Amino acid sequence: MKRLSRASILVLAVLISGPLFIGACAGPKGPTQAELAAIETERRRSAQEDSVRAAEEATRLAAQAEEQRVREEEDRRRRDAEEAQRRAVEEARRMAMLSSIYFDYDESELRADQMAALNENARKLREYQPEDNVLVEGHCDERGTVEYNLALGERRASAVKSFLTDGGVAETRLETISYGEERPASMGHDENAWSKNRRAEIKRK
Structure with a gap:
């Protein structure tokens, strides 16, 4: 059997290892356009949901604040009315004593x-x-x-x-x-x- 020369062996080694090297350097594939579009759609949906929740929470807090203001105003009016009535009774009593x-x-x-x-x-x-x-x-x-x-x-x-x-x-x-x-x-x-x-x-x- 005819022996291969050193040069032939080197050529064969390069031919065999080349594709392996190129495949190794290529690495994994990135996301496709469809995948990127799906990711963006999900991001926007999540942001919209967050915005809706924030608006609902702001509305709830505003309603609570308004209820508290109304209660405080009613309490103030009640106290003022009671004080006015007390003063009127006291004034009537005092004037009757003149x-x-x-x-x-x-x-x-x-x-x-x-x-x-x-x-x-x-x-x-x-x-x-x-x-x-x-x-x-x-x-x-x-x-x-x-x-x-x-x-x-x-x-x-x-x-x-x-x-x-x-x-x-x-x-x-x-x-x-x-x-x-x-x-x-x-x-x-x-x-x-x-x-x-x-x-x-x-x-x-």
Whole structure:
């Protein structure tokens, strides 16, 4: 058998090993266009789902915040209403405790025996709800003409107002009105009834 030369052996070795080397260098194949498109589609779908979930969560949190705000507003209004009612009751009680001031027949001068009641009225008006305005009403008994009694009632109301302002009650809080004989405290027709009707009353406006 004819022996191969060294050169022939080298050529054969190269021919055999070449394809193996090339295959080894080629390595694994990358993703196809279809696979890349599928990956992108999945990424977009996942991002859209995340966006929807984020929007739903934001809506839920906003609804919770609005419910909390409404509850707090209702609680505040309830507390304000309760406080206003409490103050109204207290104010009504206090105003009911203000004393009427009585006058002699056909007189508008303040009597000495009414000074204690006048001073107490002034103290209460200074200390309680100093922002409230009050009305000083002047009244008369049934004797005398309507016109005369209206004028007399006004003088009586003005006398009480002057005393209160001198006692520290702001003049801007006080108004006067005369009802003359129109609103008697007692419906009798004798001195006992008349003495109760010759008066000035202080009421919350």
